[in-house]
Amino acid sequence: MQWTEEQILELAPDAASVKAGKKQANLSKWLRLGATENSLWGEVQGSGSTPYQTRIDLRQIGYKCTCPSRKFPCKHAIGLLLLRARSADAFTETTPPDWVADWLNQREKREERKANPKPVDEKARQKRVASRMKKIEGGVEELQLWLKDLVRDGLATLPTRDRAFWQNTAARMVDAQAPGLANFVRRMGEINYHAAGWEYTAWQTLTQMYLVTEGFKQWESLDAGVQEDVKTALGWPYAKDELHRQAGVEDIWQILGKQEFQDERLTTIRYLLKGKTSERYALILQFIAPGQPRDTSLMPATQLEATLAFYPSNYPLRAVVKEIRQTHPMSQPEGYATLAEFEASYAQVVSFDLQTNQLPVVLGTVTPRWIGEKLLLTDSTGKAVTVQVTEEGRWKILALSGGQPITVAGIIENRMLHPLGVWAFSEYHLL
């Protein structure tokens, strides 16, 4: 498939790589260039005596280069993709040389191995589970007492609590092997108690904590999906092996967009997908430590013929990619016809949900309207959702729609839409 330069540059791990990659997109630097439907390769003269061999797997996007760069993809891979987009005619070779064919074969074998993981020792696993459950039980009892103290004293006392108050409780939850509960406590401590509306945030977090602890205590009476949600909220990691043992959901997955968050230690990327046939939404998270290569197999505004394995939940959303077969150009995503339809489905999700505050959504036919310095998306019945977006994104939505109904994909949080992309003029436009 043909990638746009914008999409290619999205793959670069940082701004410096974008710049360096652009420099490599110069025909005079490449000694040979070749391409098949599923792969690209080239030899580029670097600072060493022998040229670097760069190869790209286009089916399930992957790169390899003999250059010593620790960045991934390296500037040569970005340059090669840019060259393909700019000067496809220059890729004159059509038969992959051995160093490309071997690598492609290895990748295929690895994918097969991933699809058939080793069996686990079930007895040992159950023993570990029982031991952990016991520890968590202690933590849950302790946290409920702590919550009751807070409720008795009143939330008005929270702004006066010092750092140690939150840290000590969070540490005890970590000791109880319930890091999810520790996160709840930390979040309470991190609330801005000077900002308007902190009372609701504090009450909501406290109530969610209570729901999780109570859910754990009434474990046996819960549905399997809700049990998993409680486990997730407790911070019980779900083994990736178990995910891979699932049959998974095979579909054409439309990659609606991505969001990237960075803190001092970690970059978190959230990809939002929607299945064309299953009509399911999926959230794929990537956590990248400094210096760690990015997995760039998910390209926003494309669609993947792939199998996803979902973390079990009452509302399964988070998933991992089990297998990718092919990448295709994006087609029009289908979505809710009205906001009322979304409300109904949202109500169903949150009525059992413990902590989901953000939901992916495709709004099938909404009209952007610029009213009172606010961008609203209104449906045919007049219901409106406020859009939270950059100035550039706002004008792009308006320009693409011209005040006519369009399809918008994004994330809804607190009745606000954070748009990720718009379908207009037979094309998916990322925002």
Add this chain to the structure above:
Amino acid sequence: MNSIDEILKAALLGTDKTPPQSVIASLPQAVQQELSQLPSEDNETNFLQLSAFMLSYYRAGQEFPVVDIDTANQNNSSEIEGEKYASTAANRLLRALISENRHSLLTIWLTHCAEKSYKIAPQYLPQLLKLGEEDVALQRQLAEVMGERGHWLTNLNDDWQVLRQSTQEIWETGTSRQRKQLLRHLLDHDRAQATELMQSTWKEENATDRFDFLSVWSNPQSAEELTFLETLLQDKSKKVAALAQQLLLRQSESKLAQQFHQQCHQLLTLKKGSMLGIGSAKIEINADVNLTTWIKELGLEPESLDKAFTDQEYQAFQILSLIQPKVWEEQLDISPEKILTPFITDKSLQKYLPAWAATVAFHRNSNWANAWLDFVLASSATKVLLNNTSSLLPAASPEVLVCLFSDKQAEAILSTNNSIQLLEELRFPWSLEFSKAALHLLYRNFADRGVYHYETEAFMRLAERMHIKILAHQEEFLPPQNEKRDTWRTMLRDLFRTIELKTKIPTSFDE
């Protein structure tokens, strides 16, 4: 107050002060019934149970607000039926120009778009309109190709309203900066309209604007324009009148220039050789000619500011800087080379050489500029000659400049600091030969030192001038493999990328 507010109030005070029963009493009947089924425990547990129930109840029941569609429709919508957008290739190119900040090429892209009667695809409109906010010329171009969708969009953003205004409206209501830009744009595209607009409001303009507009408008190109310029000699502002004088002196047909040249031609005389043919013709400056009237009239300095000149010599020097070179050719009936020679070789005349450089630059006289450069290119170039050369280069012909750029003297004339600026001033169409010479000049000046950040924009603008066949010669300007010179390599590649994109623009519309 809604139920959640009641709960929050109770939560803030704590169950010691507000028992949950008092909150439950304020909740809807249906909720109270549900809550009554929960096991009753201590106050704290009851409150937490109540909260858990109400959190889900509240979240699941949230609805989006309804807006009055009739009011919301006040902006209407934009019909674009029948609008023809540029080809995918042209749009891809436009995206590259925007994302790679190659804004200097946007004008070319938009010109082709207008010529083909295409409209800008909506997704690119916001970025282009944003870029046009401070650039009236770009706005005028955008207004032509933004289509219905663009018109609709500009209505929603105050900063883009200017695109909906007619030329007349911008001229009447725009800021000084916008009006100056508009005048410059119109002078390139519709000089008659530019002149008409400027004259229509001339009497109402303040002195600063009159001066700025006249500076932009500069050289009259018809008898009517000349007459208008002559009226400005009586302008209330001394600055405007002085500028009008300067401009009129450049026009040989103007009355001012004719009177000036008539009275000042005695400044220079040619003394023929002796009867026997011994000795050659000699040019003399008659510094004792009375120039007081013109010195006063033109606001020049009556007293010398340079100890090398007497007051009279200094007056002669200033007048010499303004007289059209071709007047001397007619007056003395000899070629520019023969007039210049004594000023280069005769020590007593050398101090007047800068005046010649000034007059050649002032009148943009190509013959004299070429004659001057011939001396420079000959090994006899003196320091005074070299020091005064750069100002007259924009008047020289491309062929002579090509020779100069490849000459060793170029280093003394075209420093790193002024070479980009000079090349930008060379407005004639650049041939391949000239483009190569210009790039060789830049290579010599920048390959070692690199192009500084503040120079890059101007450096990239040179891509607009370069001949497209230069693309085949990139290697000639790359440093040898063993020499790093990374900044130069980067800039050169970037320059060639810009040229490459420029060459693709015309064909991309047909792909």
